[in-house]
Amino acid sequence: MSRTSKYPEQFRLDAIELVNSSDRPLRQIARELGVNHETLRSWVNTAKKEPQAGPVADPAVTDEVQRLRKQVAELQKEKEILQKAAAYFAREMDR
Known part of the structure; x- marks a missing residue:
């Protein structure tokens, strides 16, 4: 450049x-x-x-990335559970 x-x-x-x-x-x-x-x-x-x-492989960065990926996976799972619960309770309220 x-x-x-x-x-x-x-x-x-x-x-x-x-x-x-x-x-x-x-x-x-x-x-x-x-x-x-x-x-x-x-x-x-x-x-x-x-x-x-x-990129230079920095072990601290690699560990942090792995930790954050695991946390994202957990949060996505929690979100799915909450969405299912919200849908369930919405159906219950309509009865």
Whole structure:
């Protein structure tokens, strides 16, 4: 990426990450960020061509990710149970 851009490097990296992780159209993201859509497209295309340095495996981060995934699974299960209970009680109230 060009170092002479009027946008800070971290802003560009965050914008690229947003495009790659979002299901929204690139044009919409560009509009929300206040960037020309072709500029954003150029950043994304350039990033795809650059060799990616893999993330450094930090054991503390890996443990935290595993813990959070387990917590998310538990919360999803609780949510399912509560949705079923709410549906049950809604049926009971209609009787």
